[in-house]
Amino acid sequence: MSSQVREGKVGIPRALFFYTFYPAFRTFFEELGATVVVSGTTTKATLDAGVQETVTDACAPIKLYHGHVAELRGRVDYLFVPRLVSTNGKLIYCPKFLGLPDMIRHSMAGLPKLIDVRIDVRKGKHEWWRVYREIGRNFTKSTWKIYRAYRKALETYRQFDGMLKSGATAPAAMYTLYGEEILPAQPGLQAAAALEQASASASEPAVASGTGRGADRRLTIGVMGYPYAFYDPYLSANLLDKLEALGVTAVTPDMIPDEVLERQADKFPKELFWTYSDRAVKAAYHFLENGRGRIDGLIHLTAFACGPDFIVNKLIELECKKQKVLPFMSLMYDEQTGEAGVLTRLEAFVDMVRRRKEAAVRAGAPLAETPVVQSQTTARTTAQAASSAKKAG
Amino acid sequence: MGASHLAFKSLMRELGNEPIVPPKPSLKTLNFGTRFAPEFACLPYKILLGTYVEVLEMGADTIAASGGVGPCRAGHYAQLHRQILTDAGYKFEMIVYEPPSIGYRDFVHKIQMLNSARLPLLKLLGAINRGWAKIKAFDRLEELSHWIRPRETGNGETSKAYRQTLEIIDRAESLEEIKQAEKEAVALLKSVPHDPDFKPLKVGIVGEIYVLLEPSANLEIEETLGEMGVEVHRSMFLSGWTRDNTLFDTLRIMAKGDPLKRAAQPYLAEMIGGHGQDSVGHTVLYAKEGYDGVIQLAPFTCIPEIVAKSVLPAVSRDLNIPVLSLSLDEQTGKEGVRTRLEAFVDLLARRREIKANTRLAHELGGGA
Ligand code: SF4
Ligand code: SF4
Numbered sequence: 001m002s003s004q005v006r007e008g009k010v011g012i013p014r015a016l017f018f019y020t021f022y023p024a025f026r027t028f029f030e031e032l033g034a035t036v037v038v039s040g041t042t043t044k045a046t047l048d049a050g051v052q053e054t055v056t057d058a059c060a061p062i063k064l065y066h067g068h069v070a071e072l073r074g075r076v077d078y079l080f081v082p083r084l085v086s087t088n089g090k091l092i093y094c095p096k097f098l099g100l101p102d103m104i105r106h107s108m109a110g111l112p113k114l115i116d117v118r119i120d121v122r123k124g125k126h127e128w129w130r131v132y133r134e135i136g137r138n139f140t141k142s143t144w145k146i147y148r149a150y151r152k153a154l155e156t157y158r159q160f161d162g163m164l165k166s167g168a169t170a171p172a173a174m175y176t177l178y179g180e181e182i183l184p185a186q187p188g189l190q191a192a193a194a195l196e197q198a199s200a201s202a203s204e205p206a207v208a209s210g211t212g213r214g215a216d217r218r219l220t221i222g223v224m225g226y227p228y229a230f231y232d233p234y235l236s237a238n239l240l241d242k243l244e245a246l247g248v249t250a251v252t253p254d255m256i257p258d259e260v261l262e263r264q265a266d267k268f269p270k271e272l273f274w275t276y277s278d279r280a281v282k283a284a285y286h287f288l289e290n291g292r293g294r295i296d297g298l299i300h301l302t303a304f305a306c307g308p309d310f311i312v313n314k315l316i317e318l319e320c321k322k323q324k325v326l327p328f329m330s331l332m333y334d335e336q337t338g339e340a341g342v343l344t345r346l347e348a349f350v351d352m353v354r355r356r357k358e359a360a361v362r363a364g365a366p367l368a369e370t371p372v373v374q375s376q377t378t379a380r381t382t383a384q385a386a387s388s389a390k391k392a393g
Numbered sequence: 394m395g396a397s398h399l400a401f402k403s404l405m406r407e408l409g410n411e412p413i414v415p416p417k418p419s420l421k422t423l424n425f426g427t428r429f430a431p432e433f434a435c436l437p438y439k440i441l442l443g444t445y446v447e448v449l450e451m452g453a454d455t456i457a458a459s460g461g462v463g464p465c466r467a468g469h470y471a472q473l474h475r476q477i478l479t480d481a482g483y484k485f486e487m488i489v490y491e492p493p494s495i496g497y498r499d500f501v502h503k504i505q506m507l508n509s510a511r512l513p514l515l516k517l518l519g520a521i522n523r524g525w526a527k528i529k530a531f532d533r534l535e536e537l538s539h540w541i542r543p544r545e546t547g548n549g550e551t552s553k554a555y556r557q558t559l560e561i562i563d564r565a566e567s568l569e570e571i572k573q574a575e576k577e578a579v580a581l582l583k584s585v586p587h588d589p590d591f592k593p594l595k596v597g598i599v600g601e602i603y604v605l606l607e608p609s610a611n612l613e614i615e616e617t618l619g620e621m622g623v624e625v626h627r628s629m630f631l632s633g634w635t636r637d638n639t640l641f642d643t644l645r646i647m648a649k650g651d652p653l654k655r656a657a658q659p660y661l662a663e664m665i666g667g668h669g670q671d672s673v674g675h676t677v678l679y680a681k682e683g684y685d686g687v688i689q690l691a692p693f694t695c696i697p698e699i700v701a702k703s704v705l706p707a708v709s710r711d712l713n714i715p716v717l718s719l720s721l722d723e724q725t726g727k728e729g730v731r732t733r734l735e736a737f738v739d740l741l742a743r744r745r746e747i748k749a750n751t752r753l754a755h756e757l758g759g760g761a
Pocket of ligand 1 (some may be wrong): 060061062094095096097226303305306308309696
């Protein structure tokens, strides 16, 4: 009996595509009678464990993924490590996603059975069914049962995605779906605030929140980057919480509907190959084109030595420079980004954005030309800033 | 890349373009590149950008962006290059090609776009074939130099002779002349005093194509290794002449699928762009062919090579072949690389000795 229960534990690492696909797959596994185990929220220990298992030049998110796998190792019967190739039928993912199961398998020992299904729907959306069927075969022979679970999973996905598109952050949406269980110990400011925001803006489309509400000093800032970074409290040094505390509503690329982003497509002679990168750049272009009066600034959160990001970051920076409508800051993180350093820079940026906005409101005129704040901080300077801030404090 | 720019240069001239041939990538090139390129751009990106700045400074008004960099980010290279250079105030036109592959067909395609003298097709084909013949000659000479260098009895003679052979080929014009020149060049290289019976350590070199093919990007690693007495085999040549390129092999590939992919399959099951999967596949094949070791060359932040690098330790363990991964960026110094190479070669030499000794022990034991 007990062995039967044990055989159904599926581990899902809280990293990378977690913030996009977790709810769908959770539903699917549960419908098939499996128990889903998620690794805990990232801590220093999680990342340290990942660093141990990976080559030095891997980016922090990949190292972190290994850390979450390490946490699940030994606690589950299956590890869900899909190979995400293409989920929108057009673009692919960063090559590190493409090689993810290989990296995990060949650099980590003592792993449970890997469910490393290849997800590639470039041949057509019906491929999703093939993907789910392949996963489902691990748990049951009944195609009918798998099909039912698959329908339920799609339903959950639509529900979850709908919450994002109405302005909720992914952690907030998951909190709504699963409660404390998904954000153990610290539902925290981030979830609570975002929840509030989600219900507040439920009636408005994403970008519209934070519009000139008179004396309201709230700002809205577009946070570009990848969900696995800006939602991860450790990698991002609690970026979203900090923004919230500074009175800023964050709008992220996953809150913007696909059709809206697609309208930016013709601005690129060639679209970026990688799904998340493509979203980030298009979101920035979208804010620059349509954000006037609704978005007050842009932040790009980027990983140290991220392959695609040097292109993403430069494209956003150059466009900001050209358009001169929004202040822009890029914020770089790595394995040892200091909280304090991030906070200092965020405060300075938000201050500047706020002064600029208030000056414009007072003058009753359109905003003056914006300086582009391109303050790229590398790991070392972040650490320095952190330590000097500590000394100063 | 490598000596190939010499072939392109003569071709350009025949096509009626006044080519400004970028000088061999130098420190200056890199400095330009790093000044304008984002910090985490990969080395090929920086060198290419630096090269553009260099030719623009020399008065070029059109940039033909090809260059044979790995396909993974190359599609975005030109676009962003253009924006960065425009932002920096340069005025120019840019002809962009789709991600280049290596081999004859791609070569022809590129050339057609630069045919500003509007040579009639037949003549054009003639020009192309001459350019192609040169590229192949360069590749053959290079391969031969890899064989001679570790066996040379003097010091640095091979490299000296090799440089002369490049000039010989460069001077040749007609197909006939190129053929003659190649013969002459081969003879010259072979005349370098060497010991054909010497059994050098054999090392395979894998990695991202640009740093593999451009000696100034890989800090002349092949020369360095050769002069340490190591025979190197590079997994890729510009003309696309990998070892699987004879007719027989082509037929076999058609029948059974690409052996390279099959070799990589257990370790890296996906084409991840760039040459990541090739690096893994070549390493497996080198191991099976009895090479003493493999060196992986990867530009710093190169995504596919990082993936390859994470699975290479497993290949190394399973197939018992030492693998050294070198990550290259503008700060990599030749001396640092040399030290690491020396340590690696030492390790290989020791392993070979141990192997020989155990074999000897076996034979002696068997005899008794
Ligand atoms: S997109 Fe960047 S951060 Fe994400 S996995 Fe790839 S290299 Fe790492
Ligand atoms: S394969 Fe590597 S070096 Fe080549 S473009 Fe891609 S990241 Fe750059």
